[in-house]
Amino acid sequence: MIRVERLHFAYGRQPVLRGLDLEVGPGEILAVLGPNGCGKSTLLRLLRGVLEPAAGRVLWQGREACRLGRRAMARLAAVVPQSPQVPFPYPVRELVAMGRFARRAGFFGATQADRRAVEKAMALTDTLQLAERQVTDLSGGELQRVLLARALAQQSPVLLLDEATSQLDLDHRLEIAELLVRLNREQGTTVIQVSHDLDLAAETSHRILLLAGDGMPVALGTPVEVFTSANLRRAFRVEVKVERNPYTGAPRAYPVGRGRGDGGGLPRVHLLCGGGSGGELLRRLHLAGAEISVGPLNRGDSDQELAAAIGLETVLVESFCPVSEPALQAAGELCRRAGALVVAPTVWGPGNLAVLEIARQAVERRIPVLLVDPRADRDYTGGRAWERLHAILRSGGQVVPDAEAVLQALRRED
Numbered sequence: 001m002i003r004v005e006r007l008h009f010a011y012g013r014q015p016v017l018r019g020l021d022l023e024v025g026p027g028e029i030l031a032v033l034g035p036n037g038c039g040k041s042t043l044l045r046l047l048r049g050v051l052e053p054a055a056g057r058v059l060w061q062g063r064e065a066c067r068l069g070r071r072a073m074a075r076l077a078a079v080v081p082q083s084p085q086v087p088f089p090y091p092v093r094e095l096v097a098m099g100r101f102a103r104r105a106g107f108f109g110a111t112q113a114d115r116r117a118v119e120k121a122m123a124l125t126d127t128l129q130l131a132e133r134q135v136t137d138l139s140g141g142e143l144q145r146v147l148l149a150r151a152l153a154q155q156s157p158v159l160l161l162d163e164a165t166s167q168l169d170l171d172h173r174l175e176i177a178e179l180l181v182r183l184n185r186e187q188g189t190t191v192i193q194v195s196h197d198l199d200l201a202a203e204t205s206h207r208i209l210l211l212a213g214d215g216m217p218v219a220l221g222t223p224v225e226v227f228t229s230a231n232l233r234r235a236f237r238v239e240v241k242v243e244r245n246p247y248t249g250a251p252r253a254y255p256v257g258r259g260r261g262d263g264g265g266l267p268r269v270h271l272l273c274g275g276g277s278g279g280e281l282l283r284r285l286h287l288a289g290a291e292i293s294v295g296p297l298n299r300g301d302s303d304q305e306l307a308a309a310i311g312l313e314t315v316l317v318e319s320f321c322p323v324s325e326p327a328l329q330a331a332g333e334l335c336r337r338a339g340a341l342v343v344a345p346t347v348w349g350p351g352n353l354a355v356l357e358i359a360r361q362a363v364e365r366r367i368p369v370l371l372v373d374p375r376a377d378r379d380y381t382g383g384r385a386w387e388r389l390h391a392i393l394r395s396g397g398q399v400v401p402d403a404e405a406v407l408q409a410l411r412r413e414d
């Protein structure tokens, strides 16, 4: 029914979705999950044809979404938006009745069928008692239910929901979830829902599309297939334990990575970085619960400012000064107390070349040394840094591609 082929999209230069393939069959419930900003709402806009792909295609029954036109699309799909804009104070019943526009022929008024569809949609969403209220006076949750009523009144075979229950209380959230499942079962309505409620999505969806923060698809499959600690860690960058709901058998995710106070199952780490090369590593290690020390770092360096903001033990060197012997000794001492040394993908110049001596001494002492994505084109010392990095590798250092791989390697060390 809906086919997404090698879909790429960017807002200007910012890529959002990269290489997505997806097929949604009639009568499916698909949840789209992923961290903030990964492109979930953008995907819904591409599905609706409001946005045009940078590459790839979105096809509805073989026809390109962005060429379908508003009325044709409205007959295929009804939308419940994420942040509804209702600038004008008109009555709730009128807003719900707007869902009928794609069904009307020309300028004829509402038919009996229109009125019945509106009443039924309002009854199903528990909004009949709001019918005469002004939409601008509704609470966030009431408005979400009214917008769902408008979508149901449209009687389209597909519902596209963008966090449509995020503001509902538990009672109404469960009620709407049950309603979607019932519409799907009884009328074969296809549901594509963007959500941050992982557990409810796992309970109510046939399949889940999980996206990572960079817009790359992490997994597509049944909730049990998709809800693995590795997949959820890759998408949300938190440690998650997955268990089964004993009553329904659906998987449930319990975040466990933050605030455990036991180092997150990681050894103490000393980090060599600078010039922003350590930002991602610092954040990821800190969020994973690791005890971290850093340095030597110049005062005012962005890595130093981040380390200070997080409250990490740091060896400081004054701005614009080369690394001094006492600073090297202090960092060497911190490194000896650590269970591992991580070398960020730093630019090496004459001012910080001496820092690599700390890594050399660490491998000699059999402290695990991880070199993150070392590259010759970051060496501005005429090859001396590259030579030293190679010597560290020959003595037992290990190359890892990124922060995620650092966490995995450290978990193996602990």
Ligand SMILES: Nc1ncnc2c1ncn2[C@@H]1O[C@H](COP(=O)(O)OP(=O)(O)OP(=O)(O)O)[C@@H](O)[C@H]1O
Residues within 6 Å of the ligand: 011, 016, 034, 035, 036, 037, 038, 039, 040, 041, 042, 043
């Ligand atoms: N109109 C726009 N112009 C430029 N950038 C945009 C626009 N709309 C969204 N973005 C950016 O594109 C990225 C993806 O946004 P999108 O709303 O699709 O994410 P999302 O996964 O739905 O996020 P959330 O979970 O926070 O709702 C974000 O970085 C966002 O800032």
